[in-house]
Amino acid sequence: MHLQHQNRYPQSSGVGPQAQQLSPQQAQLYTKLQAALLEFNTASSREMDNLVTVNKQLNDAESRTKAEIQSLRDLHIKIQYNIATLSRCIEQLTAKIEQIRSWPEEPVDEIICGSSVVHNQLFELVAEEIAIEDTIYYLGKALSQDKVELKAYMKHLRNLSREQFMKKALIKKVKAQLGHIE
Template sequence: YPGYPTQNYPLQYPTSTNQYGGGSNLPYPQYTTPGTNTVTSSAQPGSTSTVTEEHLRMSLLSAVEDKMKRRLREMFEQAQAEMNVLHKTQADLVKGKEKLEVMVKELENEKVEIENNIKLLQDKDQEVKEVLQKLDNQDKLDIDEAVVTTTPLYRQLLNSFAEEQAIEDAIYYLGEALRKDVIDLDVFLKQVRELSRKQFFLRALIQKCREKAGLPPMA
C-alpha cells in the first residue's frame, strides 16, 4: 500500500512525559495478534491470504499420520486374521495328533493279538499234522470202535442219544416224503406216531442217565 503523505502532518511523536504521562520517548511498537505464530513470507503485492510454512508442515504431518494409522490398522487386522487361522490350525493339529495316537495304540494291540492268534494257529496246525500222521500209520479204523466210553452208564447214554438223533432225522425225511407225495398222509401219521413215542422214552432215558452222571439237563 502507498505511504501516507507527510507534508500535511508536520507533527512528530511526543518527546516529553508531560503530554502522555510516560517516561519513554520511543515510537509505538508493532501490534501482533495474541496466539498467532507467523512467519514472514515474500508474498507478492496484491495477495489476499498468506499460507505460512507452519501450516504446510502441520498439514503434511497430519496427512502422513492418517496414512500411517490406516496402514498400521490394515496390517494389524491382517496379522490378527492370520493369527486366528494359525490358532485354528494348531487346534486341529492337536486333535489330529490325539486321534493318531489312539489309532496307533489300537493297531499295536491288534498286532499283538494277531501275533498271538498266528502262534496259536501254528500250534494247532502242528497238532493236526501229528494226528494225521498217526492215522496214516495205523490200519483202517472202525468208526464205531473209535468212540470208547469209560463206564456202562456213559455207553448207555451215548447209544440212547445216537438213537434219539436217528429218530429225529427219520421224522424229518418222512415229512419231506409227504411233501413230495412219495407217501400218503395215513402212512406218514402212523410212522411219525410210532417214532415220536419211541423218541419220548429215549429222551426220558437220556435225562435220567445225565442225572446219574452229574451232567446238566438237556436244553
Template sequence: EKDHLLHQLAQTLHTHRQKSRAQNAASLQGLHAQRVAMHHAATTLQSESAQLTQLTALLTSNTSILQDSLRQADAVIEGSANHPEPDIDELLVAPTVVGNQLYELVAEERALADAIFVLGRAVERGRIAPQAFARVTRGLAREWYLKKALVRKIGRGMGLAE
C-alpha cells in the same frame, strides 16, 4: 507443510496398522481353529496307533498259535500214516450190546426228526390235512421224546458227556 506431511504420514501408517491388525485378528481365529483341529487329529492318530499296535500283537499271537496248531496237525497226519487201517466192523458195530442199542436208538431218533420235518413240508404243500398232521405228529413227537430220554439215560450210564 512439513507438519502437515508428517501428520498425513502418521495418519496413513495408523490406517495401515489398523488394517493389518484387523487382518491378523481375523486370521488368528482361523489359525486357532486349525490348531485345535490338528491337536485333535494328533490325539486321534496316537489313539489309532496304539490300537494298531495292540492289533498287531494280537495278530502275531494268533499267527504263532495257528502255526503251532498246523505243525501239530502235520505231526498227527504223519504219525497216522504209520498206523494200520481199522477194521470196518470196529467202526460200525459197537463193542457192547448197550453200545449197539445206543446206535440204533440214535438212528431211530434222527429218523423220527426227519419224519416230522417231512410231514411239516407236506402240510405246507397241501398234501396232507392239518388234522392228520397234528395227530401223526403228536404220536411221532411222543416217541421221539421217549427215544431221546432213553439215549440220554444210556449215555449217562456209559459215562458219555451230554
C-alpha cells in the same frame, strides 16, 4: 555452536501441529502421514487378528494331530498284540495238524461200526428207528402245510408206525442179548 543447533530445530511446548506453526505444505504432509499411519494401524490390527486366528487353528490342529498319533500308536500296539496272538495260534494249529497227519489212517466204517456182528446189527437198527421217527415228523409237517392228504398221511403213518414198533422190539431183544439192562 550449541545455540545454532538449537535454533535449527525449534522446540515446542505442545504436541502435534496445533502447538506449532506449520506451513501449508507441512500441514498437508502431516495430514497425509496421519492418514497413512491410521491405515497402517488398521491393516496391522487386521493382520494381527488374522494371525491370532491362524495361530489358534494351528494349535487346535496340532492337538488333534497329537491325539490322532496317540490313537494310531495305541492301535499299532493292539495290532502287534493280535499278530503275536495269531502267530502263536497258527503255530499251535500247525503242530496239531502235523500230529493228526501222523496218525494212522483208519477206514471210517471200522471206526463207526461195532466190535461184533451183534453190535453192528444194533447200530443199524437204532439208525433205522431214528430215520423212521424223522420220517413221521416230516410227514406230520407236510400234513399241517396241506402238502399231503389225510388219507395218504394215515396210510403211511400206519405202515411207518408198524415198522418202527418192529425195530424197537428188535432193538430191545438185541440189547437183552448183549446184557444191557433197560
